Amino acid sequence: MQRRQALALGALAPFAAARSPLAQTAADWPSQPVRLIVPFAAGGPTDIPARLVADEMSRQLPNRIVVENRTGSGIIIGTDIVAKAPKDGLTVLYSTIGHAVVRALFPRVTFDPVADFAPVALVGKVPMIMMVNKDFPARTLPEFIALIRANPGKYDYASSGNGGAVHLATELFLHMAGGLRMNHIAFRGSAPAMPDLLAGRIPMLIDVAAGAIPIIQRGDLRPLAISTRERSSLVPDVPTFIEGGVADYEAYTWHMLLVPSGTPVPVINAINAAANRALEVEAVRNRLTEMTVEVVRGSTPASAAAFLAAEIAKWEPVIAAAGIKVD
Incomplete structure (x- = not known):
């Protein structure tokens, strides 16, 4: 007992x-x-x-x-x-x-x-993902950096608004990639920017993963990098910014x-x-x-x-x- x-x-x-x-x-x-x-x-x-x-x-x-x-x-x-x-x-x-x-x-x-x-x-x-128009000549992050460096001020990038996470993440990338110069086009949210991105009028957007992943899965835009230190299980084929040569970049x-x-x-x-x-x-x-x-x-x-x-x-x-x- x-x-x-x-x-x-x-x-x-x-x-x-x-x-x-x-x-x-x-x-x-x-x-x-x-x-x-x-x-x-x-x-x-x-x-x-x-x-x-x-x-x-x-x-x-x-x-x-x-x-x-x-x-x-x-x-x-x-x-x-x-x-x-x-x-x-x-x-x-x-x-x-x-x-x-x-x-x-x-x-x-x-x-x-x-x-x-x-x-x-x-x-x-919540990580972010860089996407470009499918016809944009750069197919990888190193190619993108080289193209922007060779053409300062020629290309635009979209954001979901001044001072938002998307805008800040992009400016951090431009700085950490060697002081790249692009023109900022602010929209009232990421969704309103999509028609211009899909049409190629604006080549690039770094968007939060929740908005980016469905677009990537449909094949509408080409992903170049994700802002995590390690690759994400949600999009395992997308390399990190660090893998693309931007040391210590996280956003x-x-x-x-x-x-x-x-x-x-x-x-x-x-x-x-x-x-x-x-x-x-x-x-x-x-x-x-x-x-x-x-x-x-x-x-x-x-x-x-x-x-x-x-x-x-x-x-x-x-x-x-x-x-x-x-x-």
Whole structure:
């Protein structure tokens, strides 16, 4: 009998250990509904992952997380709401690379993206893919670089808008490839640029993977490089920029949870734990992967803060050197 009881207790021990983080999170979680502010339009490439993560977090927590889309002036209006919210964990921001560049693009914003926020967790990174018109003479990235270097200022490139992730990634590439010169043509999104790309009026676009991969799979445009350090399983035949000779080139947009600076550490840790558990759910990871989000597992508030600091240090000089201004 004693042996059977010992075996039973031993079998239950892993489950008790697995429950303890959830119990701790529940104890530290705010007792009122939590707002997740998404400073982007409903149904878009940031909103859908935000809702997916929020729904899974809500299943594990005392109160449901309510997603609110607060758009306007880029990310400024939604971000400002969180910056000025009480420091109680009841208002959380779901943001992107825009948070890292808002200070450089909008120097008179009423909040500080670093001092006024505490990063909680990095959800995932979204790579970008360089594509050219199928009739463009360069068929590889080294050929493209050589052609642009030999014809400075002759060719155009498209972006989804001034100061956006696509624009920044392209300017970083031009700089790291040796100071190449191309003309920037800004569109209101990548989709409006497609007719000109397909017709060859504009030869090149570096687009986020979610938009680029379906076009590549249809054979409408030719992929030259992906912005990850290693090749992506989503498009394993597309080489990296590093393979193409642009050493250390990486560029992503990304998804991160942040709260107002000064939020109690136990609450920050509770939100972090809930987010990480949500990202461990296989169905959530698979759905995010389908949306080309490379899930970051085990993110901590410290690692998220370090990532944000590195992104700011990376992109602010690019904006200054290229003279990027938002209309």
